[in-house]
Amino acid sequence: MYNIENSIGFLLSKAYQRAWAIMREEIEPYDLTPPQFALLSFLWQQDGMTQVELSEKGQIDRSTIGGLIDRLERNGLLERRQHPQDRRAHKIYLTEHGKEMEETLTACAGRSLQRITAGLSENELKELRRMLEILRGERRVYEIPSC
């Protein structure tokens, strides 16, 4: 008989939901959600990407990115600027406030990780990362554009 409780998809969804909820608790005071945090963290690594570039780097759908940017822009963490060469595109830049939040939010992420993975050893965590990377599958590699 089929047992959904053993299904990898089911377990992934429950583990993901718990991770999401814990992260959400940690960053709630700053009015952010986990996907918003993830988008910010890509910008801390490299500022000024277009929406399509962010979409590829973060493996997030183009239309989802649009909404995330809307909300982060409304909260004053980033801004859309016209692309100097391509009038179709926007470049997304952190505001001063967005840059300042890096340290605080990174600390929140650290606490979340601690709480989520409290039941796993350092080695198990490494193993888990490796296996999740495999499940994640091949992904497009983002190249920093030359322009």
Place this chain on the structure above:
Amino acid sequence: MYNIENSIGFLLSKAYQRAWAIMREEIEPYDLTPPQFALLSFLWQQDGMTQVELSEKGQIDRSTIGGLIDRLERNGLLERRQHPQDRRAHKIYLTEHGKEMEETLTACAGRSLQRITAGLSENELKELRRMLEILRGERRVYEIPSC
């Protein structure tokens, strides 16, 4: 520097998205989504639960269950019946069609599992299940009601 790519939450979300998409592909011909399949599979195990019982068994929010049941009812896979003792509650029953689909959909789930975990050995898969159970955290155990 903080690297989101190593974050367990981020990896979980991407692995989950891929698993969801693959499962979705397999069951698309039957007009179902992965959460709908999960709900059905709980009913194959035990028919006639209330929405709250399904919610606890599946770790799905009460209000989310409502929508899932709406859609499955609309597609003729299950039906709400009045609870004989409790006029607030509904008991959820599979229709004949819902029962008939078990074999077909279980086969889809098998193919999905194959595709999702193609890069992992049997042992790794076991290890992954164990670790995801730990991440999932404590969960309320569902007791079959005596009534």
Place this chain on the structure above:
DNA sequence: TTGACATTGACAGCACACTGACTATCTGTA
């Protein structure tokens, strides 16, 4: 130069997950 095709971002529509509020009903206790 023009016309075909691709790309970017906006938008609408759907599923789903959560919160919090609400109604109807049940239950335990005074």
Place this chain on the structure above:
DNA sequence: TACAGATAGTCAGTGTGCTGTCAATGTCAA
């Protein structure tokens, strides 16, 4: 018995993620 508090289910609102469509713009070959 009456009432306070608990419980079942719904609804509205928000956020996320997908598909599909559209207008504006860019690119390239004829």
